[in-house]
Amino acid sequence: MIVQGDDTPLMFVHGLAHAGQPDRVDRTSQFYIASQTKSFVALLAARLDESGVLPLDTTLAQIWPQLILPAPADPTRITMVDLLSHQESLRTDTLNFLTAYVRAVPAADYPDLLARYTEGRSAGFRYSNLGDLIYGAALETRTGRPWQAWLQQEVLQPLRLDEVYSHSSAVPAHRLTWNHRWDGQAWIAYPPKPDELMHAAGGLLASSNDMAAWMRVNLRRRSPTGLPSAQSFELAQRPLAKANLSDGEFVCDGYSLGWYSCAYKHQPVLMHPGSYRGVVSFTVLLPATESGFSLVVNSDSAIEGLGLELIKAFIGTATGQGSETERLRKAVADYPGRLERLVAGRREAVQKARSEDAWGGWTWSPSRRETKRYVGTFHSDRLGTLVVLQGAAGLEARLGAMRLSLTPASAGLFGISESALDAPEVFRYADDVGSLRWSDDTFTRVDAAPAKTPPDE
Structure with a gap:
């Protein structure tokens, strides 16, 4: 979908909610937006900093005084800002794996898991789920309330986003979309993410209606109710870390509390992607033209490359920098080949693994x-x-x-x-x-x- 000012020039919602089933998607259908959750948590964090509930300069040692981390990580120096801007100097496979695929990790378990199953890493930006996961646990430890309850109270309700959910169980079954992967002959469908896997780094479902509204409030930095404040929006979007994500044309060299700061054809852009097994999403904000572009596809079948080309075409068109028709035509023409290579690559990876002597x-x-x-x-x-x-x-x-x-x-x-x-x-x-x-x-x-x-x- 595309928004510009008060208008929505494009709202295209099409396809099946679950392959092989009759229900079709519409503007109220709930899609899992994966890591785009981080941009919502960023605004929450800025709001809770402004209200004093959880200041962003709070350290891990202030949350868990007995916490021990592997050197050189120091709990007295790692702040909420470091966590949300992915500069926490820690890495883990355990917490990422557990929260993404296995079960919810109670906030009370974080000190032990961080002490036992994290490793120190070099300083600087490194994108992962870990910082947002820890922030969510820290918020619950400090306040006694989970991040979902705070998000509902401080962000979703004031912004009147009634079709964004942090619990899949709260959504009527006919409005839930399943995720899909293509095996070359048929779709493999995966059920919606259960509640226990909806975490602070990737735990929201949203409708097309509310993703359009979300883009508008971020472009204007203005809530229909006055909260969160313009200052909270500004803080959530302000670059804090030096990132390095580029394909030579689309360059993302900064990261805030939850948005990449990017540029294409010299146009400043805010962006956050999301992906999970069987789903790909992204949102792009172009402040210069007060326009935004959001895409969610409940399939992970070679969508990333196509999506990047669509982002470039959107920015070029929205800023009047020449026709993007040829880019779009090429992206569409190239897609079957992209998909074929993806399917072949998956098949070859399976065959290679099965052929090992072990x-x-x-x-x-x-x-x-x-x-x-x-x-x-x-x-x-x-x-x-x-x-x-x-x-x-x-x-x-x-x-x-x-x-x-x-x-x-x-x-x-x-x-x-x-x-x-x-x-x-x-x-x-x-x-x-x-x-x-x-x-x-x-x-x-x-x-x-x-x-x-x-x-x-």
């Missing part, structure tokens, strides 16, 4: 009776409880919200993956099936191991 040629074909000994409940201190059970098509593993299939490779060794589009990962049991290894972690059985069953004769 799998033993995938010659093991155990019966359902034989695989019973691998069923059970296992636990990892880092990732939590994993359950292996018999499904209709064979063994399945469940870790929080994750649902994965196990494919037998050789005795005690399975390839684990979410779908046929994903390369299998090693899922290996100990000989006594008392433990297993997966995702660089050991899961120990917490129930009784079934007796070993001889192969069927």
